[in-house]
Amino acid sequence: MNLIELMSGEYKPLTHKTRTIMVMNSKGGSGKTTLATNLASYYASRKRPVVLADFDPQSSSLAWLAARPGENAPIRGLAAWRDMLWVPQGTDIVVMDVAAGVRNRLLARLLRRAQTIIIPVLPSALDMRAATDFIGELLGIHAQARLAPKIAVVANRVRENTRAFDTLEEFLGGLDLPFLTSLRDSQNYVTAAERGVGIFEMGSASVATDLEQWDPLLKWLRSKRSKAMPI
Numbered sequence: 106m107n108l109i110e111l112m113s114g115e116y117k118p119l120t121h122k123t124r125t126i127m128v129m130n131s132k133g134g135s136g137k138t139t140l141a142t143n144l145a146s147y148y149a150s151r152k153r154p155v156v157l158a159d160f161d162p163q164s165s166s167l168a169w170l171a172a173r174p175g176e177n178a179p180i181r182g183l184a185a186w187r188d189m190l191w192v193p194q195g196t197d198i199v200v201m202d203v204a205a206g207v208r209n210r211l212l213a214r215l216l217r218r219a220q221t222i223i224i225p226v227l228p229s230a231l232d233m234r235a236a237t238d239f240i241g242e243l244l245g246i247h248a249q250a251r252l253a254p255k256i257a258v259v260a261n262r263v264r265e266n267t268r269a270f271d272t273l274e275e276f277l278g279g280l281d282l283p284f285l286t287s288l289r290d291s292q293n294y295v296t297a298a299e300r301g302v303g304i305f306e307m308g309s310a311s312v313a314t315d316l317e318q319w320d321p322l323l324k325w326l327r328s329k330r331s332k333a334m335p336i
């Protein structure tokens with residue numbers, strides 16, 4: 106967004122009225138960008154005016170957007186690590202992709218930006234340990250937040266019938282947060298990422314299982330349970 110666009114009145118500051126969903130985890134490679142881009146494409150494919158706000162200077166979400174074919178439903182990108190959080194008038198939903206390694210005061214600041222937080226966790230001992238620390242810190246800040254976002258966890262890149270998956274399910278199920286779903290390790294996500302689309306837009310039979318696995322997450326996001334009340 107440049108100064109002319111700002112002055113044009115087309116943009117407005119983000120308020121609590123806009124639906125805001127943030128994907129975060131301090132651990133790198135846990136699937137934040139995968140979840141954020143697929144969510145954005147899901148809403149876009151349902152004709153909802155959506156902004157994908159990339160809070161990561163690595164800008165993987167914006168790189169995904171740059172690869173997006175012109176015939177797919179539009180998504181507006183926002184370089185949120187650099188620019189003000191202003192969105193086009195009429196924006197319905199803002200999906201936020203947060204960089205790995207965010208802690209302390211930056212984490213507290215980000216937490217005020219969204220109604221809903223989704224945390225993807227991978228099935229590995231290292232990831233679970235990191236998630237324990239991260240969620241602990243998040244809940245500590247959360248307890249003092251004025252506008253406390255709703256937080257949920259999602260297992261990502263799981264292989265069913267493995268010990269690692271069982272351990273992750275047990276770990277996530279034991280947290281004091283909703284554990285919404287387990288997304289399988291699938292080449293579909295890799296293909297979607299390369300093409301600038303989401304699994305919801307791939308239209309092939311091979312994504313049927315993936316779409317099913319997203320259902321509980323999308324249902325939760327539609328429900329009041331996932332929305333922090335505006336103050």
Ligand SMILES: Nc1ncnc2c1ncn2[C@@H]1O[C@H](COP(=O)(O)OP(=O)(O)OP(=O)(O)O)[C@@H](O)[C@H]1O
Nearest residue numbers: 133134135136137138139205262289290291294295
């Ligand atoms: N369910 C999945 N199945 C297969 N591959 C996946 C899945 N989820 C993520 N990946 C792949 O794993 C890699 C890391 O995922 P992603 O970039 O979404 O993680 P991230 O948390 O955003 O990483 P970073 O911390 O670097 O921002 C990517 O190559 C992505 O395509």
Ligand SMILES: [Mg+2]
Nearest residue numbers: 137138161165
């Ligand atoms: Mg990322």
